[in-house]
Amino acid sequence: MEAITASAESSNRNRLGHRLEVVTAIETETRYHMEDFLKLFEKMMISGFVGVYLRIDKSTDSSTSSTNGSKESYTEKSIPVLAVAAGCGAVLNLKLAQNEWPEQPFPETETGIFEMFENPLDDVTGKLPEEEQQAIAKKRLYTGRSPLIEKIDYKGHYTITGEGYEFLSDLRLADIVEAGDTLGEFTQKQAFAQMKNGAYEDYVYRRSFLETNAYIPMETLSVPGSGAPAQTEEQRRFMEKEKDLFRECYEQHQQGPFYVCPNCGLILKQDRSGRKHCISKWCNAEILKKEPELVQTGRGLWILKDPIARAYYYPGRLEQQIKAKLDKAQKDGRILSYKLWPGNNPYVFDTWDFRIELPNGRSLLMDAKDVESPGSIINDYRVALEENEKLYYVVPNERTKSFCKVVNQAAGMAGEATCILLKELDQTLERENEKL
Numbered sequence: 001m002e003a004i005t006a007s008a009e010s011s012n013r014n015r016l017g018h019r020l021e022v023v024t025a026i027e028t029e030t031r032y033h034m035e036d037f038l039k040l041f042e043k044m045m046i047s048g049f050v051g052v053y054l055r056i057d058k059s060t061d062s063s064t065s066s067t068n069g070s071k072e073s074y075t076e077k078s079i080p081v082l083a084v085a086a087g088c089g090a091v092l093n094l095k096l097a098q099n100e101w102p103e104q105p106f107p108e109t110e111t112g113i114f115e116m117f118e119n120p121l122d123d124v125t126g127k128l129p130e131e132e133q134q135a136i137a138k139k140r141l142y143t144g145r146s147p148l149i150e151k152i153d154y155k156g157h158y159t160i161t162g163e164g165y166e167f168l169s170d171l172r173l174a175d176i177v178e179a180g181d182t183l184g185e186f187t188q189k190q191a192f193a194q195m196k197n198g199a200y201e202d203y204v205y206r207r208s209f210l211e212t213n214a215y216i217p218m219e220t221l222s223v224p225g226s227g228a229p230a231q232t233e234e235q236r237r238f239m240e241k242e243k244d245l246f247r248e249c250y251e252q253h254q255q256g257p258f259y260v261c262p263n264c265g266l267i268l269k270q271d272r273s274g275r276k277h278c279i280s281k282w283c284n285a286e287i288l289k290k291e292p293e294l295v296q297t298g299r300g301l302w303i304l305k306d307p308i309a310r311a312y313y314y315p316g317r318l319e320q321q322i323k324a325k326l327d328k329a330q331k332d333g334r335i336l337s338y339k340l341w342p343g344n345n346p347y348v349f350d351t352w353d354f355r356i357e358l359p360n361g362r363s364l365l366m367d368a369k370d371v372e373s374p375g376s377i378i379n380d381y382r383v384a385l386e387e388n389e390k391l392y393y394v395v396p397n398e399r400t401k402s403f404c405k406v407v408n409q410a411a412g413m414a415g416e417a418t419c420i421l422l423k424e425l426d427q428t429l430e431r432e433n434e435k436l
Contacts, residue, residue, distance in 0.1 A: 034135055037095065040088050044106065045142060046171060048085030048113045052149060053168065055079050055110075056158050082110050089113075096128075103127040114149065114158065120373070121145040141170055144375015152277055152284065162280055163372050165310035188311045194245045200349050204340050206245060209238050210308060211316025214266045215258075216250065218299040228296045249308045254300035259292035264314060267303050268292055279310055282398060318368040318396055318422065319353055325425050326356065333359070334429050344383045351383060352391070358433055365391045369419075374406040382416055390432065391417040394425060 089106035096104060105127040107113045116124055122143065125136050137143050148164035151157065160168075169188050195206045216239070219230040231239075239246050259268045261278040263286035268276040276292055277284050295301065304313055319340075329335045336357040342365075343349040354366040365385070369377050377393050385391060395403060399421065407419035420428055 034131070037092070037132060038135055038139070040092055040095075041136065042139070044085045044088035044092065047081040047088065048107070049117060049148060049164070049167065051079045051082035051085055051110075052114060052117055052158075053160060053164075055082065056149070056160060079110075082113060085113055086110060099129075101129055117148040117164070118150065118158075119147055121148075122375075140379050140381075141167070144373055144379045146371075146373035146375070150281065153275070157271065159277065159279065160310070161372065162310065162314065162370060163376065165307070166371065166376065168307075169311055188307045191245065191248045191308055191311075194248060196349075200343075203349055206242060207312065207316075207341065209234075209242075210249060210304070210312045211320055213238075214260075214264075214304055214309065214313055215295075216302040217297060218252070218254075218301060219297070228298045246302075249305060250302040251305050252300060253303050256295075256297060256300070258295040258297060258301055258303075260295055262286050262290040262292055264317060266309055266313065267295070267301065279306070279314055315368065315370045318370045318394065321422060322354065322366065322368055322394055322425065325422075326354065329426070329429055334433060335359070356429075358429075360433055360435060361388060362432060362435060363389045364429075364432060365389060367391070367393050369393050369395050371395070374403060374410070374419075377407050377419055378410040378413060392428065393417055393419040394422055395419060397421050397423050 086108050089112070090108040092106045093104040093108065105124045107116045122145070125133055125142065128136070145167060146163045147161055148167055149158050150161050152159050165188075191210075195203050213235060216235045217229050217231050219228055220236070221230050253267075259270075259276055260266070261268050261283050263283040264278060264280070266278055266283075268278055268287070270276050276287055278287065323340070326335065326338045330337065336359055338357070339355045340353070341350040342352060342355040344351040352365040353368045354364075356364040356366065358364065363386070367380075369380075371377065377395075380393075382391065393407065401421065404419040404421060407413060413419075
């Protein structure tokens, strides 16, 4: 991943200045209305984050050859939507100043955009007048968000956080495309559309595969003595049966070496210095403590694309851990049955991650939430439940009881849902079984 260089920043500043003049000339002619403010705010946020995603995504490629054969850093490339976002930020600040508001919290440069997303979004919206804060809060998409990006080393290299990919997946496809998106940025939504194309059983099969196969060897047959793994029968069947989805979700890599994250099992990224990193701070901390395992391969690997790994595989680890516990509970008779990714009516699915039927006639709905911010759970959209149903949010054990306490004590959570740690799941099942 490339750092944003001084020359790139200078070049972008010139482009930003030009676009800022154009945007300002248009926007300052418009009277200050809340609807105009919200549209400009959303344009800044969506364009800014898509631009940041593009900047980080492109910089993961070490270099690209120019026409004269020399190497040119991707960070020297213009990202037009970042210029649009900075221009919107400048206009928003101007509108606030025209209304005699002392704060100017919005970014007006590419560096400022990165700094905004490196901090909780509430740090920005909290500096706005009360009326603007309330209007933004009604959108729900922008409140309670922990940082969407984080620095991964002292050189200024960034990565998208889990919260950032959740934010990206929450955006409407039309919004992302309008912001200048390309195929890689809405891969998540295209894959989701393909997974939902068919019966419920097809969706469960497809999603379960993506949650348990971070990579697929290119070797169809094992070579004695090579140590290189070959495709399993399940992998070959998926590649044949789900050709379109496979092409959407996996990309071919022939140049190794390949190392597996000791925490989550994904194939690690490597920068020019050979530094290895994964998609979360939990993984990167584990890499420092345990040497990643080398994957022996002859021809290469099919590796999950980053957006798919972040949207399905990484959060799917928690879902698979819950599933393992439920399998044992069903075998022991503590639950009657459970269903993966059920819907709230027969015509939809994936309203929740699990629906569990208990011996006492009660039903539990469960959502696995591997998120950094309690706000992501507090502000989650919840459908109405029946009298004998109860909703639980299950979070990784790393989040601690304090995390759950913040969620459970929030206004609007009482009587609607309860947040628990993964290790509390068995005890929760016992407690719910005791109720009449």
